[in-house]
Amino acid sequence: MDIILETPRLIFRRFTEADAKLILELHSDPLVLQYLHEPLVTTEEEAKQIIRKTILPQYKMNLGRWALHTKDNNKFIGWCGIKLNSANNETDLGYRLSNETWGKGYATEAAEYTLQFGFDTLHLKRIIAHAHVQNTASINVLEKIGMKYVRDEVVDDIPVKTFVAINNL
Numbered sequence: 001m002d003i004i005l006e007t008p009r010l011i012f013r014r015f016t017e018a019d020a021k022l023i024l025e026l027h028s029d030p031l032v033l034q035y036l037h038e039p040l041v042t043t044e045e046e047a048k049q050i051i052r053k054t055i056l057p058q059y060k061m062n063l064g065r066w067a068l069h070t071k072d073n074n075k076f077i078g079w080c081g082i083k084l085n086s087a088n089n090e091t092d093l094g095y096r097l098s099n100e101t102w103g104k105g106y107a108t109e110a111a112e113y114t115l116q117f118g119f120d121t122l123h124l125k126r127i128i129a130h131a132h133v134q135n136t137a138s139i140n141v142l143e144k145i146g147m148k149y150v151r152d153e154v155v156d157d158i159p160v161k162t163f164v165a166i167n168n169l
């Protein structure tokens with residue numbers, strides 16, 4: 001297993017094409033996609049394409065969305081990570097957890113350690129994050145990990161709040 005990072009309760013590892021079932025499960029839940037304006041994934045083949053075309057290419061830059069497992073029972077709970085948006089050269093923090101694992105602080109724990117990893121290990125200078133203006137749970141996570149709100153804007157036709165963290169070292 002390609003482990004990237006550990007937190008007190010979570011292990012981060014790289015996805016492989018063998019994880020299509022896990023992505024299908026997560027990305028086929030309308031509650032999880034509620035604020036994301038993405039089509040629901042309905043087949044394992046579609047999930048495999050997401051892994052191939054969206055997730056794996058980011059690993060070549062040591063960035064990407066990493067699979068999260070709980071340390072206590074090795075359960076897959078979703079993903080978290082930093083992605084390069086080559087259109088504007090911004091590195092973007094994102095996370096997506098299965099709904100039965102919400103409300104346990106896992107997203108905040110994952111996002112906090114990911115941000116630190118981005119600065120300390122990947123030596124990124126600036127990390128941004130967008131959350132749909134109504135996605136209160138996600139906005140709370142970004143505020144709790146200390147990212148600074150900068151503006152409301154429309155990104156890919158979605159009204160979002162944009163947050164930034166700068167590496168001051």
Ligand SMILES: CC(C)(COP(=O)(O)OP(=O)(O)OC[C@H]1O[C@@H](n2cnc3c(N)ncnc32)[C@H](O)[C@@H]1OP(=O)(O)O)[C@@H](O)C(=O)NCCC(=O)NCCS
Pocket residue numbers: 031032033035036095096097098101102103104105106107108109130131132135137138140141144
């Ligand atoms: C956004 C998302 C990741 C937030 O998940 P979450 O579980 O609500 O987030 P948190 O990790 O902050 O946990 C929430 C609560 O768990 C509680 N909690 C329980 N045990 C805890 C613990 N050991 N440590 C910390 N918090 C704990 C906290 O009270 C916290 O709520 P509070 O900060 O209001 O007090 C989740 O809603 C999700 O995956 N949504 C779908 C995808 C999505 O929208 N992604 C974001 C795109 S911008």
